[in-house]
Amino acid sequence: MSEETAGHRLQRRQVDANGLTFECLHSGGGDRLALCLHGFPDNAGSMAPIMWRLVEEGFTAVAPFTRGYAPTDPAPDGTYSARVLGRDAVALAGALATEFDTEDAVLVGHDWGAAAAYAADRVDSDAFSKLVAMAVPPGFNALVSEHRRQFLRSWYMWFFQLPDLPERALRWRNFALIEFLWGIWSPEWDYPDSRINDVKETFRAEGTVEHAIQYYRDTINVSPSDILGNGPTLRDVPPIETPTLVICGERDGSVGPELFERADEVIEDCRVVRIPDVGHFMHHERPDVVGDEIAAFL
Numbered sequence: 284m285s286e287e288t289a290g291h292r293l294q295r296r297q298v299d300a301n302g303l304t305f306e307c308l309h310s311g312g313g314d315r316l317a318l319c320l321h322g323f324p325d326n327a328g329s330m331a332p333i334m335w336r337l338v339e340e341g342f343t344a345v346a347p348f349t350r351g352y353a354p355t356d357p358a359p360d361g362t363y364s365a366r367v368l369g370r371d372a373v374a375l376a377g378a379l380a381t382e383f384d385t386e387d388a389v390l391v392g393h394d395w396g397a398a399a400a401y402a403a404d405r406v407d408s409d410a411f412s413k414l415v416a417m418a419v420p421p422g423f424n425a426l427v428s429e430h431r432r433q434f435l436r437s438w439y440m441w442f443f444q445l446p447d448l449p450e451r452a453l454r455w456r457n458f459a460l461i462e463f464l465w466g467i468w469s470p471e472w473d474y475p476d477s478r479i480n481d482v483k484e485t486f487r488a489e490g491t492v493e494h495a496i497q498y499y500r501d502t503i504n505v506s507p508s509d510i511l512g513n514g515p516t517l518r519d520v521p522p523i524e525t526p527t528l529v530i531c532g533e534r535d536g537s538v539g540p541e542l543f544e545r546a547d548e549v550i551e552d553c554r555v556v557r558i559p560d561v562g563h564f565m566h567h568e569r570p571d572v573v574g575d576e577i578a579a580f581l
Contacts, residue, residue: 293331298347298382301367301374303356305347311338316385317581318376318411319346320368322394322418323495324453324461326352326485328478332566333391336574340581343383347375349395351494352485363494364501368395369402373410389581391415393566394537395498398423401523408524415577417530418538418563421523421549424503426542428514433539439464443499453492458483468537469562478567517548526552528580530573532561554580 293308308327317337319330327346334344348355350371351363358367376388390411392400397416404414420426427433443449453460461482465474486492527550531543540557547553556576561568 293328293334293346298345298375298378300378301371302359303350303371305350305356305371305375306354307345307347308334309343309345310334311341311343312383313338313341313343314384314386315342316376316379316383316388317342317344318372318379318388318390319344320349320372320390320392320396320399321346321352322392322396323498324458324464324482324486325394326482328481329393329564329567330391330396332570333574333577336570336578337391337581340578342389342581343379343385345375345379348485349399351491351497353488353491357490357494361497362501363497365395365398365402366406368399368498369404369406372399372403373407376410387412389413389415391417391577393417394419394563398502400527404523404525404527405521411525413581414523414525414527415530415580416527417566417573418532418535420529420531420538420543420546421527422517422520422545423538423542425515425517425520426545428516430539430542433542436537436539437503440499440503443496444503449496450492453486453496458486461486464537465564468535469532469564469568470534470536471560472562472564472568474564474567517545520549523550524552527554528577529553529555530565530576531555531557532563532565532568533557533559534561535563535565537563 321329327348330346337344351357397419400414566573
């Protein structure tokens with residue numbers, strides 16, 4: 284991993300929380316903590332553009348490799364549900380606040396990191412003063428039932444429910460599927476070789492492929508039959524109490540921007556920002572624009 288960019292440097296440390304040892308990248312020495320959570324298929328280095336900006340704003344920024352993403356420990360009980368990711372986030376915030384002597388904690392999550400942010404609020408709504416969720420709306424499972432086009436966009440989620448085949452497919456031809464997903468999710472992003480190669484190194488580590496796919500098996504509980512009208516609705520989604528900034532890309536090939544239109548029905552104090560001409564990885568495609576929105580909100 285390239286841990287030095289534009290004069291910034293990320294340091295590594297290990298943090299024990301929720302029964303796991305998390306490998307973390309961190310920078311800064313401010314009195315506010317920003318916990319930055321990555322998604323799939325990705326790793327902690329993805330959060331570097333956000334971390335640099337938050338350090339400039341006076342935060343201590345920490346990005347862990349989430350559970351099961353080597354070198355962080357795998358789940359001892361094999362559980363990778365969104366709720367347990369939320370518990371990890373709350374526990375990490377507590378451990379890091381003690382270690383860095385910070386006075387306040389915010390959570391910034393992308394993709395699965397956004398799902399973890401929503402879950403963290405339901406675990407402990409006082410753990411973070413504010414949340415930032417990028418690329419995934421609250422109540423995703425319920426919204427898939429209402430948006431048939433999203434069902435097609437989410438084909439890989441249903442594919443990942445199959446036994447064995449998804450693991451082989453993800454490893455096929457030097458993780459060509461990762462490049463394919465990045466290409467359709469952020470079609471205008473000319474990602475650097477260093478970024479994709481770093482992510483592939485994470486997935487080459489023993490167990491990461493299996494654990495990453497298990498996230499979907501443990502959390503995505505909308506079956507194809509649910510799409511025909513029997514699935515959950517937003518009325519079934521517990522409310523989120525923590526003030527939250529939700530950011531989506533208008534050209535996201537993974538999650539359609541129309542799924543974010545009803546976020547305020549789930550989040551009590553919500554602001555939704557749509558970034559034009561960007562896809563799923565908006566924090567890399569337009570780091571200044573996304574960074575400005577996050578800094579202003581926090």
